Amino acid sequence: MRKARAVLVSAVLATGMSLSLGAAPAHAETLNGIYRDYSECQRVGSYGDDQGWWDDWRCEWMNQYRYYFLYS
Template identity: 55%
Template sequence: MRKARAVLVSAVVVLGASVMIGATPAQADARLSGVFRTSAECERIGAHGVAQGWWNDYSCVWEGRYRYYFLYA
């Protein structure tokens, strides 16, 4: 089951990256920084990234077709 989950998450990340290539200008400066199952986990990592100085701002976006939250920073 773990291998299947790892393959699924990898596929979602690749699909997310392909979505970013065709992103609108509003997200042109944002990059995909993570993929998460829950909103709380996405928000926690986003806030941690701000606290660590990895990025200045972030957004967690639910992608219903993938059923994951995408962290853009």
Template identity: 60%
Template sequence: MRKVRAVLVSAVVVLVASLTIGAIPAQAEAARLAGVFRDHSECERIGTQGVSQGWWDDYSCQWDSRYRYYFLYA
């Protein structure tokens, strides 16, 4: 019984690792959080500044009502 359990645990670990490694490239293309702001104008200002400075190519400011903040994604 111990050998069967050891084989099953090993198989589960390998399966989880392979699923995790397969998901990493899809997440790599997602926008990263670049800032959190109370005002939409401040979020837009920093987003525009980031584009002009070459920090990122594009950005978006998204309001999250749960936290009551604007999140800058670049």
């Protein structure tokens, strides 16, 4: 009985983990580049929008790294 319970618990945990790992929030953003200049970040963001690679994008300054991060 112990072995059957251990196998059942393992199967339930594995199923739960596999379902939760595949889920991502609907508003998840992807990092698409790191740039030293704001103008370069804006240029690449606009180009990606024109090419249809992403619908919305933003350049965010990270003071701790001293770079601009392009998210879409």
